[in-house]
Amino acid sequence: MELGIIATSPNFPGWKNIPLKSLIEKSLHHPVFLDNDANSAAYGEKWMGAGKRISSMICLTMGTGIGGGIILDNKVWHGAHGMGGELGHITVNPYGPRCNCGNYGCLESYSSATGMVRSAVESISAGKMTKLKKLSSGKTGNITAKMIYEAATQGDRLSISILREAGKYLGIAIAGFINILNPEMIVLTGEVTGAWDFFFPSAKEEIEHRTYTTLIKQTKIVRGKLKGTAGTIGAAGLAWNKLK
Ligand SMILES: [Zn+2]
Incomplete structure (x- = not known):
């Protein structure tokens, strides 16, 4: 990079x-x-958004995939070879589904929009009853993460359980990040965070189980403030820093 x-x-x-x-x-x-979109989004949130006064934070962009950005001492951490912060591709279940990266059971396979759609399609193929069948006009290819959220708001049990599962694996990953880096803040951004009320309680439960009590009490976990603009604002900030 x-x-x-x-x-x-x-x-x-x-x-x-x-x-x-x-x-x-x-x-x-x-x-x-x-720089990549997730590092830029992390820097955007640090520079102008939720992490303005924060010097160490982790940002996850939850959309089609899951991107990660690590800010340490006010700077993006790129790792030794420029490929640090690929937080969507850490393993949360070694026996999980195959991810686009070739690994199995990545965080992205469960907690991204694509991961949730995969889970819905698999459940429907296994014969589970769900309002998604009607919403997608009987075609699993039409199912979107937004549709899963809509079905969840209508009380659809399968959709609620998919969002809860996405939260569970997200929580497992975040607990690991907190235990490794002890950041001041975790910022979650991207379209999937629109379903916060459905996935965050199960994420929080896992984080509380898997981190030291003092660590979790001191770590703020918040939604991003810049919504769709975090990446572009952050890219501008990173370029600005290089030109200074
Ligand atoms: Zn992966």
Whole structure:
């Protein structure tokens, strides 16, 4: 990332060692800095959003996939080789479903929009009754995470249990992050956080089980403040810092 090269991306198959920085610089004739969307969103929330006065925090962007950004001492932590913070791809269940990255049982496989849709489709194939059948006009290919949320608000048991399960695995992951880094704050952002009331109680339960009591009491877990703009604001902030 620091070198301006996309080494690999699970959601962009075939993108291997792409020199994106120099390719864009050649077209724009301006300096270009490269970082991923989740690191940018984390920096956006730290710079202008929920983590304004916070020096250490973890941000998870929960959408189609799950991105992660780690802020330590006010800076994005990129790791030794520029690939740190891939928090959506930590294993929360070694026997879980295969993820786009090739691993099994990643956080992203359960708590992203795609993960929840997969879970719904599997349950319907296994014969479970759900309002999702009607909402999707009987076609599992039509099911979206938003539909699962809507069905949950109508009391659909399967949809409620999918959101709770997403929260459970999210909580397992967050407990690990807290135990490793003891950050001041965890910020959750992205479209999936719209279903907060359904998934957060089970996440909180897991976090409380799996972290030291003093740690969890001192860690703020909040929703992002910048909504869809965290990534662009953060990208601007990161570029601004480089140019200073
Ligand atoms: Zn993965």
